[in-house]
Amino acid sequence: MQKILPHDIPRIDDDVCLQIISDKSPLFGQISCNGMSVPCQVEQTKHRHTWHLKFRPYVIGTYKIHLLHNGLPIMNSPYLLQVKDNNGKNLLSGLTNIPCGVQIRTKSGSNTQIRAVVLLETVQIPSTITIVDENFVRINFIPQEPGLYLINVFNGDQSIQGSPFSVHVNRQQVIQVSGQCLHRLRLNDLGVFRVHCHGQRGTIEAKIF
Numbered sequence: 001m002q003k004i005l006p007h008d009i010p011r012i013d014d015d016v017c018l019q020i021i022s023d024k025s026p027l028f029g030q031i032s033c034n035g036m037s038v039p040c041q042v043e044q045t046k047h048r049h050t051w052h053l054k055f056r057p058y059v060i061g062t063y064k065i066h067l068l069h070n071g072l073p074i075m076n077s078p079y080l081l082q083v084k085d086n087n088g089k090n091l092l093s094g095l096t097n098i099p100c101g102v103q104i105r106t107k108s109g110s111n112t113q114i115r116a117v118v119l120l121e122t123v124q125i126p127s128t129i130t131i132v133d134e135n136f137v138r139i140n141f142i143p144q145e146p147g148l149y150l151i152n153v154f155n156g157d158q159s160i161q162g163s164p165f166s167v168h169v170n171r172q173q174v175i176q177v178s179g180q181c182l183h184r185l186r187l188n189d190l191g192v193f194r195v196h197c198h199g200q201r202g203t204i205e206a207k208i209f
Contacts, residue, residue, distance in 0.1 A: 010057060010081070010083050011057075011083065013056060013057075013058070014056065014057065014083075015054065015056055016054065016055055016056065016057065016081070017052050017053070017054050018052070018053040018054075018065065018079075019050065019051075019052060020050070020051040020052070020053060020067065021049055021050055021051075022049060022051065022067075022069075022074065023049050024069040024074055025044070025069075026044075026069070027042055027044075027051050027067060027068070027069055027074075028042060028067075028068040028069070029041075029042045029053045029065065029066065029067060029068070030065075030066040030068065031055055031063055031064065031065050031066070032063070032064050033057070033061045033062065033063045033064070033083075033093075038055055038057065038058075038063065039055060040053055040054065040055035041053070041054045041055070042054075053065070053067070057083040061082075061083060061093035061094075062080050062081070062082055062083075063080070063081045063082075063083060064078045064079075064080060065077070065078055065079040065080070065081060066078045067079075093167065093168045093169070093170070094143055094149075094167055094168070094169045094170075095143075095169065095170055095171070095172045096143055096144060096145065096146055096169060096170070096171050096172055097142065097143070097144065097172065098142070098143075098172070099140060099141075099142050100140075100141060100142065100143055100149075100167060100169065101138050101139050101140040101141065102138070102139050102151050102153075102165050102167065103132065103136055103137070103138045103139075104136065104137050104138070104139065104153055104160065113155050113156045114129060114137050114153065114154070114155055114160075115129070115153075115154050116129060116139045116151060116152065116153050116154070117151075117152040117154075118139070118141045118149060118150070118151050118152075119149065119150045119152065119164075120143070120145060120147050120148075120149050120150075121147070125141050125143070125149065126141065126142075127139055127140060127141040127151075128140045128141075139151055139153065143167075143169040145169075146169050146170050146171050147169060148166060148167070148168055148169075149166070149167040149168075149169055150164040150165070150166060150167075151163070151164055151165040151166075151167060152164040153165070
């Protein structure tokens with residue numbers, strides 16, 4: 001993957017385009033966020049070895065991007081891409097009853113001193129720490145209730161830079177509706193709303209009053 005457009009962290013409803021340089025053809029893409037598939041499109045440009053992978057994120061969180069050739073991952077796939085909300089807040093997101101976590105970069109040799117406190121309001125949530133390698137640890141927990149979880153990470157008695165980390169958790173069955181016209185719509189304007197169902201199946205009915 002040669003570069004990412006836009007160059008900064010994309011936001012919800014941004015049109016994201018990943019430029020890929022590869023001598024393999026054809027290429028296919030698969031994208032997921034919080035275990036849910038995200039529609040994407042892979043197009044070959046006029047340059048033989050250049051491809052564009054395009055998608056539009058509808059929820060905040062970390063997007064996992066797989067590049068495939070003949071069903072096999074290529075170019076150190078998957079890639080991780082963080083998406084902000086529309087206010088520019090770089091939040092992680094999760095769903096109730098699904099394992100969630102944050103991967104933290106640490107100084108070499110200090111992993112054994114890392115500890116974490118996960119809070120939902122004033123309630124401490126059970127969590128574990130996994131040592132990924134000498135430079136990374138992962139804080140793991142399973143949220144039972146929706147809400148804004150704060151992950152406080154300490155190295156010894158000192159809070160590490162960036163702590164606490166925020167994780168916004170929704171119920172699995174919650175339906176999110178978004179759209180540029182969500183808050184105001186003029187007479188005779190066409191209103192377009194996107195409905196994200198978080199894996200919910202079955203018929204969806206919509207009523208406008």
